[in-house]
Amino acid sequence: MKKPLIFVSALLLMSFLIIRCDKDGPDTEKTGSPDKEYLGLTDAMAGGYSGGSSSGTGDSTQQDSVPAGQITAGEWNDQANWDFWLNLGQNNEFDSARDNWKFYPQNRYSFLVKDQNNNALIDCEVWLRNKNGDAIWKARTDNEGKAELWLNLNGQHEEDPSVAVSYDGHQVVVVNPVPIDRGVNEVSINAAGSIEKNADILFVVDATGSMGDEIEYLKSELMDVMQRVKEENHAVDLRMGAVFYRDEGDEYVTKVSPFSASLSATVQYIGSQRADGGGDYEEAVHTALGTAVTQLSWSEHARTRLLFLVLDAPAHHTPAIVNDLNSIIRQAAEKGIKIIPVSASGVNKDTEFLFRFFAIATNGTYIFITNHSGIGGEHIEATVGEYEVELLNDLMV
Numbered sequence: 001m002k003k004p005l006i007f008v009s010a011l012l013l014m015s016f017l018i019i020r021c022d023k024d025g026p027d028t029e030k031t032g033s034p035d036k037e038y039l040g041l042t043d044a045m046a047g048g049y050s051g052g053s054s055s056g057t058g059d060s061t062q063q064d065s066v067p068a069g070q071i072t073a074g075e076w077n078d079q080a081n082w083d084f085w086l087n088l089g090q091n092n093e094f095d096s097a098r099d100n101w102k103f104y105p106q107n108r109y110s111f112l113v114k115d116q117n118n119n120a121l122i123d124c125e126v127w128l129r130n131k132n133g134d135a136i137w138k139a140r141t142d143n144e145g146k147a148e149l150w151l152n153l154n155g156q157h158e159e160d161p162s163v164a165v166s167y168d169g170h171q172v173v174v175v176n177p178v179p180i181d182r183g184v185n186e187v188s189i190n191a192a193g194s195i196e197k198n199a200d201i202l203f204v205v206d207a208t209g210s211m212g213d214e215i216e217y218l219k220s221e222l223m224d225v226m227q228r229v230k231e232e233n234h235a236v237d238l239r240m241g242a243v244f245y246r247d248e249g250d251e252y253v254t255k256v257s258p259f260s261a262s263l264s265a266t267v268q269y270i271g272s273q274r275a276d277g278g279g280d281y282e283e284a285v286h287t288a289l290g291t292a293v294t295q296l297s298w299s300e301h302a303r304t305r306l307l308f309l310v311l312d313a314p315a316h317h318t319p320a321i322v323n324d325l326n327s328i329i330r331q332a333a334e335k336g337i338k339i340i341p342v343s344a345s346g347v348n349k350d351t352e353f354l355f356r357f358f359a360i361a362t363n364g365t366y367i368f369i370t371n372h373s374g375i376g377g378e379h380i381e382a383t384v385g386e387y388e389v390e391l392l393n394d395l396m397v
Helices: 002-024 082-090 092-101 209-213 215-232 263-271 285-295 319-335 349-361 392-396
Strands: 072-076 107-114 125-129 135-140 146-151 162-167 170-174 185-188 198-206 237-245 254-260 304-311 337-343 366-369
Touching (some): 072 392, 092 349, 107 162, 125 146, 135 146, 135 319, 146 349, 198 215, 198 285, 209 215, 215 263, 215 304, 215 392, 237 263, 254 263, 285 319, 304 349, 319 337, 319 349, 337 349, 337 392, 349 366, 366 392
Parallel strands (some): 198 237, 198 304, 337 366
Antiparallel strands (some): 125 135, 162 170
């Protein structure tokens, strides 16, 4: 009788183990970021998506639909933290980047322009001129009536500037403008400002293979941002567009979806893009920015013009490209286009400072994706002061 008893016992043990495994299911250990509770994120928001995988190089695999509201980021405004910015002159990496890209944003003149009713004057032309009356830097006031002007931004030597503020045939000349360390120049123009309803938003996105680890998430975020902005700004005539870019020798260098009042057209375009190509660290950033700033039809009059530059690598570095970048940034400021870089994984310090040069020269801010969500590769810690970790799409909205 011993053998049957052993056999029955073995069956009972196997049944117990099977039932136990069914009850427990697969390993349920959580491996998400330890910081998600601090952010108030749910497991679904902080974790990855279920779909194909991407190596971050070469062609990215087509992914399942990725929910928006997952990527975490910080934002830094160098104009609002001016002393911090000036102190970066003691940082060797900052000095190296400044000389490398020929951007010297130090001699800043800040203006606040109001109309005859003491309201912020939007989209007003403001020119910084040399002693011969030639324009050194041109800008337009933003939706708060503010403009930033730069003396010797690209290393040229000018002194004794004046400023002309012009709006609807009215002009005020400021003979001795004060630099920012002595305050903001406040100007009133004897004209009634109009309530501009036009707003242009352009997304310029790096679509090379190195973006494969994040691009599906970023596409979802951008489409969500567009929908939210549209819903929250019914009184504004919004136009949106997109430029995706890669590099010379790839399938394409730039692909453009022009400005359109049709949200669905831009959403469909962004949703159809994928990451591929590239191969070296630098990409065709200057070509993409040149296309975005000079070849798209920005509104002649607008309350705001925003260019979100989403990327993880710098432009190629040649004397000609450095000159092109400086010229493009100058033209963006003149048209009133705020460049808001959004840096993804893989950005180094030289590239971070280049992006911040773009932002500061055009009165924009700098957004950097963080590691808190666990999405994408490693993100370097930005050389900034204290900041709040937020969801990327909230920041962009």
